[in-house]
Amino acid sequence: MSRRALVRGAALGVAAVGFSATTGAWVTEAAAAGPFDRVPRLDGELRLDAGSRAADSVDQGRIVARTPGAVLRPGSVDDVARMVRFCADRGIGVSARGRGHTTHGQSLNENGLVVEVRGLGRIHRVGPRGADVDGGVLWTELMTAAFARGLTPPVFTGYTDLTVAGTLAVGGASPGAGSTRGLQIDHVQELEVVTGRGEVLVCSDRRHADLFRATLGGLGQCGIIVRARLDLVPAQPSVRTYRFTYPTGDAAVGDLRTLTERGEVLGAYVLWAPAGTSFVGQLLVSVPFTPGAPPDGRHLLRGLSQPPSAAAVTDLSHPDWVTQVNRQVAQLEAALDYGRLVKPWFDVWLNSSTVDRFLQDVLTGLSPHDLAPGSTLLLIPAKRTGVDHPAFRGPRADATPWMYLFDILDNSAAPGPDPAFAADRLRRNAELYRKARAAGGSRYPIGALEFTKADWIAHYGDAWPAFQRAKNRFDPRNILNPGPGIF
Numbered sequence: 001m002s003r004r005a006l007v008r009g010a011a012l013g014v015a016a017v018g019f020s021a022t023t024g025a026w027v028t029e030a031a032a033a034g035p036f037d038r039v040p041r042l043d044g045e046l047r048l049d050a051g052s053r054a055a056d057s058v059d060q061g062r063i064v065a066r067t068p069g070a071v072l073r074p075g076s077v078d079d080v081a082r083m084v085r086f087c088a089d090r091g092i093g094v095s096a097r098g099r100g101h102t103t104h105g106q107s108l109n110e111n112g113l114v115v116e117v118r119g120l121g122r123i124h125r126v127g128p129r130g131a132d133v134d135g136g137v138l139w140t141e142l143m144t145a146a147f148a149r150g151l152t153p154p155v156f157t158g159y160t161d162l163t164v165a166g167t168l169a170v171g172g173a174s175p176g177a178g179s180t181r182g183l184q185i186d187h188v189q190e191l192e193v194v195t196g197r198g199e200v201l202v203c204s205d206r207r208h209a210d211l212f213r214a215t216l217g218g219l220g221q222c223g224i225i226v227r228a229r230l231d232l233v234p235a236q237p238s239v240r241t242y243r244f245t246y247p248t249g250d251a252a253v254g255d256l257r258t259l260t261e262r263g264e265v266l267g268a269y270v271l272w273a274p275a276g277t278s279f280v281g282q283l284l285v286s287v288p289f290t291p292g293a294p295p296d297g298r299h300l301l302r303g304l305s306q307p308p309s310a311a312a313v314t315d316l317s318h319p320d321w322v323t324q325v326n327r328q329v330a331q332l333e334a335a336l337d338y339g340r341l342v343k344p345w346f347d348v349w350l351n352s353s354t355v356d357r358f359l360q361d362v363l364t365g366l367s368p369h370d371l372a373p374g375s376t377l378l379l380i381p382a383k384r385t386g387v388d389h390p391a392f393r394g395p396r397a398d399a400t401p402w403m404y405l406f407d408i409l410d411n412s413a414a415p416g417p418d419p420a421f422a423a424d425r426l427r428r429n430a431e432l433y434r435k436a437r438a439a440g441g442s443r444y445p446i447g448a449l450e451f452t453k454a455d456w457i458a459h460y461g462d463a464w465p466a467f468q469r470a471k472n473r474f475d476p477r478n479i480l481n482p483g484p485g486i487f
């Protein structure tokens with residue numbers, strides 16, 4: 001522990017100095033009684049106070065609560081490696097946490113150690129050959145640094161105040177660019193990972209490829225991403241958004257498919273919001289441009305069920321376009337105390353040939369009255385780029401290179417715990433997942449779904465043996481990221 005951290009911790013009486021094997025608890029200097037194993041010296045802090053542990057005991061879903069025994073705010077990659085080794089020797093669970101924006105306990109850990117990866121937040125390099133960033137950097141921060149050089153990550157999630165490592169651990173689907181550029185994990189050159197053995201390994205598709213493949217989309221099961229080298233592409237200064245509105249639920253999907261398969265716009269997606277007794281659909285189409293040379297909407301939007309002139313047009317600077325959902329979330333936060341609402345989100349990938357039937361079924365079975373203010377449904381296409389990520393499970397392949405992410409992003413009506421609401425929605429999600437699975441769909445593991453170990457094995461399918469081998473090799477004590485309950 002650093003002298004600074006030790007002094008501060010000692011003053012508060014809350015910094016952990018060791019772990020007692022006899023009581024199975026982390027100990028402070030002040031409370032140390034009996035034998036304990038002293039934690040290694042750290043550049044950052046190991047916190048035991050109730051506030052730090054409570055802050056990491058919940059996630060965006062507010063369905064599951066698990067209080068960690070200690071929280072590491074790493075001051076260096078070595079801190080993560082030292083503490084993982086310490087925990088591995090004692091069989092203590094370790095969870096990596098970005099912003100904790102998954103919704104069903106994926107980043108939580110009862111009694112173990114939570115590593116706040118945000119503590120590693122340096123942007124090391126940004127240039128035409130790519131970005132080199134710590135795992136705890138937010139995508140918003142990377143976008144800002146890259147845009148200053150006329151560059152951008154090729155793919156953004158809708159909300160971008162998420163950590164680089166946190167979205168690479170799940171996949172990273174993009175409403176704005178997915179239909180042409182795929183997922184965020186398609187644009188990773190190299191990762192630096194702390195394995196469950198506490199080794200620091202650099203991996204890529206040429207070096208420790210098994211670790212690389214098990215880590216992208218791998219829910220932190222084989223290692224903690226501490227640094228990433230990512231693709232960047234030239235950024236246009238502005239982005240035009242065309243917004244079509246559809247009075248009925250599924251009419252937007254045909255137009256989305258037309259635009260997606262034609263591949264002439266950067267991205268397009270559909271958003272539904274409850275309106276009275278039905279859902280109003282909106283198709284949002286993104287086209288980057290340079291001011292003075294606006295896009296030709298009449299050409300790009302030809303052949304849809306509505307004329308191009310029916311679209312509302314908004315122009316934003318690239319940074320404002322990338323961060324627009326962040327502003328919407330901030331408004332929800334102010335209006336609804338959004339962070340404290342229960343969010344039993346449902347998220348599945350479907351292939352192009354089954355998505356229409358599935359949606360028809362879901363949209364007719366779902367009552368807008370069941371969705372509280374703040375709730376939306378989304379359909380986001382993503383191109384299968386051909387890059388192989390066995391730990392990311394897409395839907396069964398079909399004849400097209402596109403897959404579709406369908407999300408029900410719903411929430412409770414009032415802040416605070418609501419176990420009855422959560423239980424009801426978990427039942428709904430289980431039923432919808434069963435239907436999606438029957439249609440060749442797959443779970444996107446950011447949402448809330450009860451999953452047994454057998455469900456996970458079925459989820460990984462033919463990738464399970466290699467994933468299990470990687471787990472045995474890189475996390476033989478099975479300490480990493482117990483939240484999803486895979487191993």
Ligand SMILES: Cc1cc2nc3c(=O)[nH]c(=O)nc-3n(C[C@H](O)[C@H](O)[C@H](O)COP(=O)(O)OP(=O)(O)OC[C@H]3O[C@@H](n4cnc5c(N)ncnc54)[C@H](O)[C@@H]3O)c2cc1C
Nearest residue numbers: 096098099100101102158159163165166169173220224225
């Ligand atoms: C408002 C909102 C909008 C969203 N929009 C999108 C979207 O458009 N597209 C999309 O794909 N997703 C979206 N998401 C989901 C989001 O991408 C995932 O929940 C993502 O995992 C959250 O990142 P995080 O930094 O909060 O990670 P966390 O929730 O903290 O972690 C997610 C998982 O990754 C693991 N993990 C965290 N850090 C590491 C690490 N360093 N190394 C290894 N494993 C790690 C955790 O243990 C956990 O299992 C959205 C979420 C919210 C709340």
